[in-house]
Structure formats: C-alpha cells, structure tokens
Amino acid sequence: ETGVTQSPTHLIKTRGQQVTLRCSSQSGHNTVSWYQQALGQGPQFIFQYYREEENGRGNFPPRFSGLQFPNYSSELNVNALELDDSALYLCASSLWGNEQFFGPGTRLTVL
Amino acid sequence: AQSVSQHNHHVILSEAASLELGCNYSYGGTVNLFWYVQYPGQHLQLLLKYFSGDPLVKGIKGFEAEFIKSKFSFNLRKPSVQWSDTAEYFCAVMIYNTDKLIFGTGTRLQVFP
Numbered sequence: 001e002t003g004v005t006q007s008p009t010h011l012i013k014t015r016g017q018q019v020t021l022r023c024s025s026q027s028g029h030n031t032v033s034w035y036q037q038a039l040g041q042g043p044q045f046i047f048q049y050y051r052e053e054e055n056g057r058g059n060f061p062p063r064f065s066g067l068q069f070p071n072y073s074s075e076l077n078v079n080a081l082e083l084d085d086s087a088l089y090l091c092a093s094s095l096w097g098n099e100q101f102f103g104p105g106t107r108l109t110v111l
Numbered sequence: 112a113q114s115v116s117q118h119n120h121h122v123i124l125s126e127a128a129s130l131e132l133g134c135n136y137s138y139g140g141t142v143n144l145f146w147y148v149q150y151p152g153q154h155l156q157l158l159l160k161y162f163s164g165d166p167l168v169k170g171i172k173g174f175e176a177e178f179i180k181s182k183f184s185f186n187l188r189k190p191s192v193q194w195s196d197t198a199e200y201f202c203a204v205m206i207y208n209t210d211k212l213i214f215g216t217g218t219r220l221q222v223f224p
Binding site: 004031033035040041042043044045048050055056058090092094096097099100101102103104105 | 115117153154156160201208210212213214216217
C-alpha cells in the first residue's frame with residue numbers, strides 16, 4: 001500500500017465522451033504525475049503537477065488536461081475520447097525529484 | 112528522444128534459477144534509475160533505485176542492480192528466484208532535474224515451482 005488512491009477503478013465510455021479521473025496523493029507529497037499504460041506497454045508520462053501548476057508534459061494532445069488542488073489531490077480530464085485512449089491510467093505522488101509512489105490505476109475502456 | 116530498452120520481453124525460469132534482466136537507456140547526461148515491479152492484480156511498486164554513490168544497489172526481496180555508466184545499463188539481478196517473483200518488471204529512468212519517469216516496455220517473468 002502506497003497511500004495513493006485512484007477513482008474510479010474501472011470506467012467504460014464511448015467515443016467522443018469526456019472523462020474525469022481522480023487521484024489522492026500520499027500525505028506529505030507535493031507532486032502528482034499521471035501516466036498512461038496501454039496493454040503490453042510501459043507507462044507513458046502524460047503530465048505532472050507541482051504545487052498546483054503543470055510542471056512538464058509528455059507527448060499527449062491538449063484534450064488531456066489536469067488539475068491539482070490545494071490538498072495536492074489531482075484530476076485528469078480527457079475530452080473527445082478516442083478508441084486509442086483505452087488504457088490503464090496511473091497516478092503517482094512524490095516529493096519533487098524523489099521516488100514516485102503509484103496508485104492502483106483506473107482502467108478506461110472506450111467503445 | 113530519450114528511451115529505455117528492456118530486451119527480455121518474457122522470461123521463464125524454474126525456482127532457484129538465477130535472474131538477470133537487461134535495461135539500457137539512451138541519454139548522455141545525469142540520470143536517476145529505478146526498477147519497479149507489478150505483481151498480478153497489484154499496483155506498481157518500487158524494487159530499488161539509484162541516485163548516486165555505489166553503483167551496485169540492493170533492493171527489496173533480494174534483488175540488486177548494477178549501474179554501468181559506460182554501457183548506459185542498469186541490469187536487475189537475483190541469485191535465486193522464487194515462485195512469488197512472478198510479475199512484470201519495469202526499468203525506468205528519470206533525467207536529472209526533470210522528475211519525469213521514462214519507462215521501458217517491461218519484462219514478464221514467470222517462475223515455475
């Protein structure tokens with residue numbers, strides 16, 4: 001157990017819809033990173049939030065957006081869902097520059 | 112672009128066999144290095160990490176890894192595997208001062224009794 005929680009566990013959406021995934025970071029951590037893990041692949045960095053500001057972004061389009069709240073919890077929003085967005089979405093919390101602790105993930109299926 | 116290569120995609124071993132999983136990265140500057148493990152039905156967990164100092168690092172459950180800077184490698188080893196080591200193993204690199212993890216594609220390890 002890392003103390004990082006994510007909700008929901010599973011989600012099914014259709015193409016074109018919007019989705020919001022949530023993450024509660026471990027107590028004392030100020031950084032949240034989001035990753036996408038497609039089947040059979042390693043996690044791919046989406047973006048990171050540090051003290052409520054976006055602090056780095058991977059190769060993902062603007063329809064992937066996020067927020068970090070004063071309590072350091074975070075949301076990942078995906079607009080205009082595409083079939084290829086089907087994946088496990090992982091949230092990781094850390095003190096910036098240190099090891100990242102991962103949550104259990106949200107499995108998103110887009111039909 | 113920086114990348115991480117794990118050459119062994121699927122490894123099958125018998126209990127008590129020795130394990131070595133390869134990991135190479137492409138970046139010429141300072142890096143922090145990690146191995147994560149994902150047991151069936153569980154979340155990613157940190158096995159071990161290298162930030163600086165002794166290039167031979169020891170992690171949990173008897174695992175160790177050696178950072179060889181000249182070879183851009185960070186191979187994972189265990190002298191004697193157990194059935195409970197069955198899992199997916201991911202090597203990851205953090206470019207110094209970026210806090211962004213770059214993962215390899217993972218190695219699926221199956222250990223048979």
